[in-house]
Structure formats: C-alpha cells, structure tokens
Amino acid sequence: MGWLQSLLCPLKKLWDRLHSGQKKRRGIYILYKDVKSCPCEDVHVLWSILVESGAAPASLPSK
Template sequence: MGWLQSLFSPLKKVWFKLHSTQNKRRGIYILYEDVKSCPYEDVQVLWSILVESHSPPLPS
C-alpha cells in the first residue's frame, strides 16, 4: 500500500499547486474589479502603489 501512496503523492502535489495558482489569480482579479468600482480616491491610490511596488524592475 505504501508504493501506491508514493505513486500518487507527486501527482497530488502538482494538482494542488495548479489549483491554488488558479485561485490566487482569480482572487486578484476579483480584488481588481472591486477596487476599480470603488468611488474612494484613497483606495485607488493605494491600489496604484501596490501595483507599482510589484512591477518587474526595468533592465539596465
């Protein structure tokens, strides 16, 4: 029975990793839609700061 578990363990890890990545992307999109529809300027400013802080660095 241990060999069966060792066979499915890597597949299970890959399965969970794929689904967790999909959920994270979906969550960010929902958050983006909420921020976009929010009338408060403070929220818009905070979102822009967050987006700018996570952008990839420019090549030098």
C-alpha cells in the same frame, strides 16, 4: 501497493499547488474589480502603489 501511493503522492501535491494558484489569481482579479468600481480616489492611489511595488500580478492595469 506502497509503490503506487509513493507515485501518486507527488502528483496529488502538484495538482493541489496548481489548483490553489488559480484561486489566488481569481481573488486578486475580484479585488481589482472592486477597486475599479470604488469612487474613492484614495483606494485607487493605494492600488496603484500596490501594483507598482510588484506585489500584485503585472498583467492587471493600475486603474
């Protein structure tokens, strides 16, 4: 049965990695919606700096 565990272990790691990536993207999108709804211009400026630096996913608009 050790061979079965050695086969399933990498698959479980791959599943966990793919699943955790979706949570990260969802968190960035929630943050983007919060920034978009904020009336403070400083927050929008900081968000645009973050997006231009490449730290956030490129698919999100800057404002």
